[in-house]
Structures are given as C-alpha cells and as structure tokens.
Amino acid sequence: MKKRISPRRLWAMRLMAMVIIPVLFIGGLELLLRVTGFGYPTTFFLPSRLDGKEYLIPNYKFSYRFFPPALARVPLVFRMPAEKPEGTYRIFLFGESAALGDPEPSYGVGRQLEILLENRYPGREFEVINVAMTAINSHVILPIARECARLDGDLWLIYMGNNEMVGPFGAGTVFGSKAPSLWFVRLGLALKTTKIGQLLTLLSSVSDGGEADSGNWAGIDMFKENQLRLDDPNRLQAYENFRGNLEDILKAGRKAGVPVLLSTVGSNLKDCSPFASLHREGLDSSQEAKWDALFSEGNAFEEAGDFASALGKYEEAAEIDSDYAELQFRIGTCLLKLSKPIEAKEAFVRARDLDALAVRADTRINAIVNETALNSEGQVVLVDGVDLLARQSSDTIPDQNLFYEHVHFTTKGNYILARAFAEEVAQFLPPTILEAQEEEWIRESTCLKQLALTTWDTKRLWQTALGRINVSPFKEQSSHSRTVSHIREQLGQIDKGITMQTPWRDRSLYIAALRRAPEDTMLLGNYAQFLDGTGSGPEAIEQARRFCDMLPDLAWPHYYLGVLLLKGERFAEAKESFERALEIRSNFKQAANDLKTVERKLNRLN
Numbered sequence: 001m002k003k004r005i006s007p008r009r010l011w012a013m014r015l016m017a018m019v020i021i022p023v024l025f026i027g028g029l030e031l032l033l034r035v036t037g038f039g040y041p042t043t044f045f046l047p048s049r050l051d052g053k054e055y056l057i058p059n060y061k062f063s064y065r066f067f068p069p070a071l072a073r074v075p076l077v078f079r080m081p082a083e084k085p086e087g088t089y090r091i092f093l094f095g096e097s098a099a100l101g102d103p104e105p106s107y108g109v110g111r112q113l114e115i116l117l118e119n120r121y122p123g124r125e126f127e128v129i130n131v132a133m134t135a136i137n138s139h140v141i142l143p144i145a146r147e148c149a150r151l152d153g154d155l156w157l158i159y160m161g162n163n164e165m166v167g168p169f170g171a172g173t174v175f176g177s178k179a180p181s182l183w184f185v186r187l188g189l190a191l192k193t194t195k196i197g198q199l200l201t202l203l204s205s206v207s208d209g210g211e212a213d214s215g216n217w218a219g220i221d222m223f224k225e226n227q228l229r230l231d232d233p234n235r236l237q238a239y240e241n242f243r244g245n246l247e248d249i250l251k252a253g254r255k256a257g258v259p260v261l262l263s264t265v266g267s268n269l270k271d272c273s274p275f276a277s278l279h280r281e282g283l284d285s286s287q288e289a290k291w292d293a294l295f296s297e298g299n300a301f302e303e304a305g306d307f308a309s310a311l312g313k314y315e316e317a318a319e320i321d322s323d324y325a326e327l328q329f330r331i332g333t334c335l336l337k338l339s340k341p342i343e344a345k346e347a348f349v350r351a352r353d354l355d356a357l358a359v360r361a362d363t364r365i366n367a368i369v370n371e372t373a374l375n376s377e378g379q380v381v382l383v384d385g386v387d388l389l390a391r392q393s394s395d396t397i398p399d400q401n402l403f404y405e406h407v408h409f410t411t412k413g414n415y416i417l418a419r420a421f422a423e424e425v426a427q428f429l430p431p432t433i434l435e436a437q438e439e440e441w442i443r444e445s446t447c448l449k450q451l452a453l454t455t456w457d458t459k460r461l462w463q464t465a466l467g468r469i470n471v472s473p474f475k476e477q478s479s480h481s482r483t484v485s486h487i488r489e490q491l492g493q494i495d496k497g498i499t500m501q502t503p504w505r506d507r508s509l510y511i512a513a514l515r516r517a518p519e520d521t522m523l524l525g526n527y528a529q530f531l532d533g534t535g536s537g538p539e540a541i542e543q544a545r546r547f548c549d550m551l552p553d554l555a556w557p558h559y560y561l562g563v564l565l566l567k568g569e570r571f572a573e574a575k576e577s578f579e580r581a582l583e584i585r586s587n588f589k590q591a592a593n594d595l596k597t598v599e600r601k602l603n604r605l606n
Contacts, residue, residue, distance in 0.1 A: 026196065033195035040064055042193045044075070044131065044144045045151075047082065048553045054082035056151075057553055060585055063133065065192040066140050066168040067175050068205070069587060071217055073135045076105055077556045078521060080129055084152045088125040089117075089433065091425070092148045094141050094249070095159040096167070098265070098407050099132035103464045106522050107411050107453055109159070112418035115450050117425065119442045124433050129153075137167030138245035139185055145249045149256035155428055156253050157421055159385065161265040161361035161369065162407050164242045171234035172226035172358060179234035182244045220275070220359050221472045227276050227356035229323075235358070243368050250376045259379035259428050261421060264369050265361035266389040268403035269348040270336070271486070273479040274325035275357035275406075283321055291320045295327060302330065307337040325354035326478065341395035348397060357473065360406055381424055388420050389413070400486050404465040405474060411453065411461070415444040452513035452523060454506035456530055459494045462487055503534055521550050525557070528564070537568050548577075555585035562591070566598055571605070574598050 033039060040061040048057045058075035067073060084090050093099055093110045101108015110130040117126040131144050141160055148156070165172045171179040191197035228235050246262075253260045279288060298313030311334040317327055332347030353362040366386055373382035390396040402413035409417065419441060426434075442450075466487045474480060510527045517523060525547045531540035544561040551557045562577030578595040581588055 030194060030196050033199060039195040039198040042143075044147050046553075048079060050079075050550070050552065055079040056082050057551070058131075060555065063136070063140065065189055066136070071175070073133050075133050076100065076130055076522075077525070077551060077554050078130070079551060079554075080127065084127075085125065088127055089154050089429065090127045090129065090152060091155045091157060092145075092151075092153045093128055093130045093132060093157045093159070094145060094148075095132040096136055096163045097132070097134040098162060098409060099157075099159040100130060100134060101132075101414065102134060102408050103404065103468065104457075104461055105130065106457075106526055107414060107448060107451055107461075109409070109414045109418045109421070110157075111451055111522070112415050112447050113157075113421050113425075115447045116418055116422040116441055119438065119446075119450075120422070120426075121429070121433050121437050123436060132159075135163060135167055137163040137170060138242050138249070139167070139169050139189075142245045142249055142252075143189070145252045149252045149258070153256070153258050155425060156258050156260045157263070158246075158249065158260060159263045159265060159417070161242070161365040162267070162359060164238050164361075164365060165228060165235060165358035166220065166223045166226070169238075169241065171232060171238040172223050172228050174222050174226065178226075179237040179241065181237070182241050185241070219468075219471070220357065223359070224276060224357055224473050227278060228358050229278055229281070229356065230354060239364055239368065242365065243372060246368065246372050247376075250372065250378070250380055253380075254376075254378035259381070261381050261383050261424050262369060262373045263383040263385040263417075263421075264366040264387075265407075266386050266398055266402075267352060267360040267407050268398055268400065268405065269345070269352055270332075270393075270395075270397045270399040271479055271482060272352075272360075272403070272406045273329045273477045274351055274355040275359065275473045275477065276355065277325040277327070278323070278356045280321045280323040287320050291317050291324075294320070295330075298330065302334060307334040310334050311338065323354055325351050325356065328354060329478070336395065336397070341397065345395070345397050379428070381427075383420060383424055385417060385420070389416065392416050400483060404487075405469055405483065411448055411458075412444065415447060418447075449509060450513060450516065452510045452526065454509050454530065455494060455498060455502050456506050456533060457526065459491060460533070462490045462494070466491070506530065506534070519550070521547060524550065525560070528560070532564055532567070537564065540564050541568060541570075553584065555581040555588055555591070558584070559588065559591045559594075562594060562598075566594060571598050571601050575602065 041059055042062065042065055043059055044062045045056040046059045048055045057079050058077070060074045061072070062075065063072045091113070093113075099109065101110060105111065108130070110128045110132075114126050114128040118124070129148075131148065133140070138160060145156070164170055167173060168175050169177060169180060169185050192201060250260060250262070279291075283291070294313050294317035298310045298317065301307070301310035301313060311331065314327060314331045314334065318331065322328070328347050328351035332344045332351060335341075335344035335347060349363065352360055353364075370382065373380050389398045389402055393399055393402060402410055402416070404410055422441065466484070468474065469480065469483055469487070474483075477483075507530075510523075510530060513523055514520070514527060524543060528540045528543035528547055531537075531543060541561070541564045544557070544564050548557040548561050558577045559581040562574045562581065565571075565574035565577060575595065575598045578591045578598060581591040582595065585591070
C-alpha cells in the first residue's frame with residue numbers, strides 16, 4: 001500500500017511548482033541572455049582604457065529604455081577620468097538641451113562655467129561634466145543622477161523642466177504612455193534593466209510592426225498633435241511626477257554628501273509666440289464666431305500700428321475666452337508698445353503657460369522647483385534663473401538677445417547663467433582653492449575667446465539657428481518673421497566685420513586655445529571642423545585623427561574623420577573610419593549611408 005503524502009508536503013510541492021520552478025526558469029533565461037550578449041547596457045557611463053589610463057565615456061544606448069532605438073538621443077561626446085584626479089573639483093551638470101548648450105554645447109553654460117572658475121582660481125583644476133541630453137526629462141535624469149552619485153562629484157548643478165510634458169512619460173509625449181503614475185514608470189524602467197525586459201520590449205515592437213526600428217527625429221514638431229490644456233488630467237499628473245523625480249534626485253545628492261545648485265528655468269517670453277492655442281472648453285459656436293471677429297479686428301489694428309485700439313479689441317475677446325494663448329501674447333505685445341511693461345510681462349507669462357504645445361517650463365514647473373528646494377534637507381541652494389534672466393533683459397522680459405528661439409540660450413544667455421552659477425559655486429569651494437583667487441570674474445568676451453568662439457563659429461551658430469526656425473512649428477508662429485529678421489541682422493553684422501585678416505585671427509584663436517587646453521576633445525573637434533570649413537582639408541584630417549585617438553571607443557569621431565576623408569577622396573581610409581564607427585554603434589544610419597557611398601566609389605575605381 002502506497003504511503004500517503006501529508007497535506008503539508010503536498011502544499012510544499014505545489015508551492016515549488018508554482019514559485020520556485022518559474023523563478024529558476026526566469027533566472028536561467030536571464031543568465032542565458034546575458035551570456036549570449038543579448039540586449040544593451042543601461043548605465044549612462046561605460047569604461048574605456050587609453051594609454052594605460054581608465055576613463056568613463058557615455059553610453060550611446062543609455063536612452064534605449066526611454067525612446068525607441070531609432071529616435072534615441074545620445075549624450076555628448078566626451079571622456080572623464082574614472083578616478084577623479086587629486087586636487088580636481090568635479091561638477092556634474094544635469095538637464096535637457098538648454099543645459100546641454102544646444103545648438104552648440106562647445107559654448108554652453110557648462111563650458112563657460114569651467115572657464116570662469118579656472119580663471120578666477122588659477123592653478124586649480126575644475127571638471128564640469130555635462131550629462132545633459134536633448135529631449136530627456138526628469139524620468140531620465142534621475143537614473144543619471146543616481147549613477148553620478150557614485151563618481152566622487154563635489155557639486156551638482158540642475159537646470160531642468162522644459163521637457164516634462166513632451167519627454168518620455170510626459171503628458172504630450174509620442175514616446176509611449178502618457179503621464180502614467182510614477183510607480184508604474186519606475187517599474188517599467190526597472191524591468192528594462194533586465195535582459196528579459198529588453199527581450200519583451202523587442203517582441204512587443206515586432207508585434208507592433210517594428211515601430212522601434214523606424215521613424216526619424218523631427219524635433220518639437222513631433223508633438224504638435226498632442227496639445228494640452230492647463231488643467232488636462234495628464235498634465236497635472238506630469239507635474240506630480242516631476243515633483244517626485246526632483247525630490248529623489250536631491251535625495252541622491254544628499255546621500256552622496258554633494259551640495260546641489262537647483263535653478264528655476266527661463267524661456268523667451270517677448271519674442272516667442274505660442275506654438276499652439278486652444279479655446280476654453282464650453283465655448284459655443286456663436287461665442288467663438290464673435291471671438292474670431294474681435295480677434296481679427298484687433299489684429300488689423302495691431303498691423304496698422306494702432307496698439308491702443310488693438311488692445312481694446314483683444315480685451316473684448318478675452319472677456320469671451322481668455323484661455324487662448326495667442327490672444328494673451330498679442331495683449332502682451334500691445335501693452336509693451338503702450339509702455340506698460342509690468343502688465344505686458346504678466347500677459348507674456350500667461351501666453352507661455354497656456355501654450356498648448358508645452359515645450360517651455362511654465363509657472364507650475366518653476367513653482368515646484370522653488371518649493372522642492374526650500375523644503376529639501378541637506379545643502380540645496382536655489383538659483384532663481386528666471387529672475388536672473390529677467391534682470392538682464394529689457395523691461396525685465398526675456399527676449400531674443402538671450403535665446404535663439406524658445407529656450408536655447410545665445411552665448412550671452414549662457415554666460416549670464418554660468419556667471420550666476422559660478423558665484424554660487426564659490427561658497428562651496430574648499431579653503432585650499434579660495435586662498436588663491438583673482439579679484440574679478442573674466443568678461444564674456446574673454447570667456448568665449450578661451451573657448452575659441454571665432455567669427456566663423458559665430459556665423460555657424462546663427463546659421464544653425466536660422467535653419468532650425470525655418471521648419472514647423474516655428475514657421476507657423478506669429479513671431480516667426482521677427483525672429484528671422486533678428487537672425488539675418490546678426491548674420492549681416494558678422495559679414496560686415498569680416499576682413500582679409502579674419503581667417504588668420506580665427507586660426508590663431510584656436511591655436512592659442514589648444515595650447516592652453518591640449519586635451520580638450522571638444523575644442524579639437526571644433527578646430528577640425530573650422531579647418532574643413534575654411535578650406536584646409538588636409539589639416540582638418542590631421543586634427544580629426546587626433547580627435548579619434550583621444551576618443552577611440554566613441555563612434556562620432558571616427559564618423560567625422562570618415563566624412564573628411566571621403567571629401568578628400570581618400571576612399572579606402574574613409575571606408576575604414578566608417579566601418580569603425582559602425583563597429584562601435586551598429587545603428588549609426590549616417591555612417592551606414594556614407595559607407596555605401598564610399599563602397600560605390602571604390603567599386604568604380606576598381
């Protein structure tokens with residue numbers, strides 16, 4: 001007769017079948033995927049070794065957890081010593097494209113801050129490690145901050161808030177779920193740190209038709225269909241998610257014992273009209289028709305220069321519907337023309353806040369920054385960037401003198417913010433640094449000279465800005481023609497100042513800057529670009545090779561060298577460079593396309 005299994009043992013066996021066996025299966029699958037090399041690393045930094053020294057370089061696949069691979073954003077091209085050199089003061093700069101220094105990080109706030117500190121405290125080494133990226137938001141910045149907390153930083157700078165609505169998990173995003181709860185976001189991101197999670201994401205993409213492997217980046221135009229009202233429930237959830245992420249970023253800094261400078265976020269108010277406007281809910285057809293008539297009449301008066309009459313019509317329209325962002329912008333414009341800057345600024349701020357394409361940090365975002373800084377424990381200092389930029393603007397209304405378009409700083413805007421940060425950094429510097437300091441901060445012109453901002457580069461910056469605003473949604477803005485005129489005026493002034501001596505002076509500026517900082521990879525890459533742009537192709541190739549030698553494990557330097565070699569008809573060498581770039585970054589579309597071009601040319605020659 002068979003021995004009867006006890007109920008306790010039976011339940012133990014059932015438990016094993018239900019729990020232990022699946023756990024073993026999942027663990028085995030995870031191990032198998034790791035051993036076979038499936039998936040991608042999820043850390044921001046990767047190790048790199050050069051000339052016997054250990055460095056950290058950015059991981060171009062870091063953002064795969066947040067974006068489809070075809071649309072993934074990449075960090076700056078740089079390297080940093082894995083172990084902080086003795087006597088070096090290391091600063092991490094967190095944020096989005098404005099903190100990055102877009103459209104040209106070489107002259108951004110981080111670069112200018114480093115120059116300011118090095119000149120004020122000569123003989124001391126400062127590292128400003130810029131870990132900002134385009135299109136990201138606080139959901140992405142939090143894991144970067146937690147990683148940086150282990151890298152011996154002396155101080156953190158945070159300038160973020162523009163992308164909370166359109167970045168990953170934002171209320172108006174195109175990259176996945178719109179404003180889910182914070183716990184859900186973090187659960188999903190944690191799952192994607194596993195190889196099984198990455199496999200499930202890939203399988204989901206395949207079942208959806210391979211969307212993760214298609215598509216092209218189109219800037220903020222991608223979000224224009226996802227317009228938001230101020231009281232949209234998803235928008236309100238996104239604000240709370242921002243608060244939670246910001247609190248946890250500051251907590252990571254506090255645990256690491258790092259002081260934090262947290263800044264409010266400025267934007268162009270006077271010269272950047274709303275990208276999209278929505279009427280208030282509940283407006284019936286007769287009210288809308290009357291509103292349209294009043295707005296059109298106001299517009300006609302405004303174009304004729306009769307700002308008082310225009311304002312009267314706009315205010316009548318506002319009695320019907322004051323939530324239309326463009327109306328508030330027109331009211332602000334008229335009030336400013338009528339010498340009422342205080343009231344004008346209020347209208348411009350409201351226009352920015354009501355903008356249905358929410359790509360500028362609004363009043364609520366900055367209120368959260370203020371509240372979080374004031375309520376935080378540890379060494380958290382609030383830098384009021386909004387007030388700072390206002391005080392440096394005509395009528396205290398930030399404009400096109402500080403911003404190229406909506407949020408990205410001109411070199412002047414970057415200097416103003418960098419100078420404010422530098423003054424706050426000074427209070428945290430150790431006595432060994434403070435004991436030897438110059439009396440004054442260097443001027444903007446000196447700062448930019450040491451970064452080799454040449455006449456050629458200045459023109460390049462404004463040309464880039466002009467190209468960016470001549471696409472949707474910028475070209476649909478009512479302020480577009482004004483912005484175009486301003487940029488063309490800047491380009492005209494640059495052209496007037498160009499003489500036969502300008503190329504020589506520009507080259508001398510680069511030579512002096514590189515003599516001062518020979519290991520500056522960004523400066524070296526820019527010098528190669530300058531030489532190429534001014535007709536010195538062979539020298540450009542030489543500098544680009546040095547650029548590659550300093551950053552051998554990053555794809556972009558090899559790709560750029562390949563471009564120069566292709567231009568110089570050195571096809572075999574160009575092929576090697578493109579292949580190396582693709583070896584590092586297999587989905588590098590530009591490198592793949594240029595490699596095909598080189599191969600066709602080589603086939604013809606053979």
